[in-house]
Amino acid sequence: MKYVFDLHKTMLAHNLILVYEGEFTQEITKSILAMAERNMDAIGESSGVKRKVFNVMVECLQNIVKHAEDLNEKGEDGLRNNAIFLLGKSVSQYLITSGNPVRNEVIESISSKIDQVNALDKDGLKQLYKEVIKKGEISEKGGAGLGFIDMARKSGQKLEYSFEPINDEFSFFSLQITVPRED
Amino acid sequence: MNIISLEGKEDTPKVILDKDNGVFEISGRSLPEDAREFYRPIIEWLQEYASNPNPETVFNFKLEYFNTASSKLLLDVLQTLEGIPNAKVIWYHFEDDEDMEEAGKEFEDMVDVEFEFRILAD
Structure with a gap:
């Protein structure tokens, strides 16, 4: 049972205040948001920072609900939509991190979307947001194609990401957004 | 016209569309699982309203949060107001919520x- 202690130490070392691993649904999203809000309320976090963290968390969590791929298509091993969400808090910032499996063929399109967002400044992001919203297409999965743009706008920071190979079909997509605590 | 009156929930806003009493309002949080499905009846109601509107239409948006979907x-809701004479939007935001104002x-x-x-009171 040493892994329990190890996990506990890992969480402390990384300043993690909330970790969820498992299936992601709208109901789970609401529960995670409620826990994070209670946590921020309990320490008297400023309303501006709370709103930004909430904002980024929603886009992150709903991305997973919409896009996490089934590693096991039949869902027999309970791996359906399995993904991880982490919320970290240090003196200076909140770290919002998600990780989920994606098909290898979407790596390029995800990377280029994030790289495009990261290359833009505040005004550039505003312009891109307006262009995308006016084009106005809601995807089959219910996304407006605005998630990464919004995360970058609300956090004011670059989005960090990586892809770790799982097998020939899938990779593990990790995404991290920083929200500074000084408003 | 029928009245649309939806109670606000954790992830969906309170909505009142009442032609007879001239009340048009969306308030609270909007992060539904399927935004298109949630807003469909609202947009359809407004499209019908636009064909025979009141002399004046004041639409209050008192949103605390909405997701990108x-x-x-x-935007679609707002576009239904474009053709309506004397339509006006009152956009509320908390005083310190620059993102909502923007x-x-x-x-x-x-x-x-x-x-x-206008400023939304706590």
């Missing part, structure tokens, strides 16, 4: 409807 649908200003730029900005 909702932002697209809110979101309103961006919508104002994108649609041909008069906007007024």
Whole structure:
């Protein structure tokens, strides 16, 4: 049972205040948001920072609900939509991190979307947001194609990401957004 | 016309559309699982209303938060007001919520409807 202690130490070392691993649904999203809000309320976090963290968390969590791929298509091993969400808090910032499996063929399109967002400044992001919203297409999965743009706008920071190979079909997509605590 | 009256929930806003009493309001949080499905009846109601509107239409947006999928649908809601004579949007935001104020200003730029900005009291 040493892994329990190890996990506990890992969480402390990384300043993690909330970790969820498992299936992601709208109901789970609401529960995670409620826990994070209670946590921020309990320490008297400023309303501006709370709103930004909430904002980024929603886009992150709903991305997973919409896009996490089934590693096991039949869902027999309970791996359906399995993904991880982490919320970290240090003196200076909140770290919002998600990780989920994606098909290898979407790596390029995800990377280029994030790289495009990261290359833009505040005004550039505003312009891109307006262009995308006016084009106005809601995807089959219910996304407006605005998630990464919004995360970058609300956090004011670059989005960090990586892809770790799982097998020939899938990779593990990790995404991290920083929200500074000084408003 | 029938009245649309939806109670606000954790992830969906309170909505009142009442032609007879001249009340048009969306308030609270909007992060539904399926934004398109949630806003469909609202947009359809407004499209019908637009064909025979009141002499004046004041639409209150008192949103605390909306996700990106909702932002697209809110633009659709606002566009239904474009053809209505004497339609006006009152966009509320918390005093310290610059992001919500800016979101309103961006919508104002994108649609041909008069906007007024007001502070939302706690």
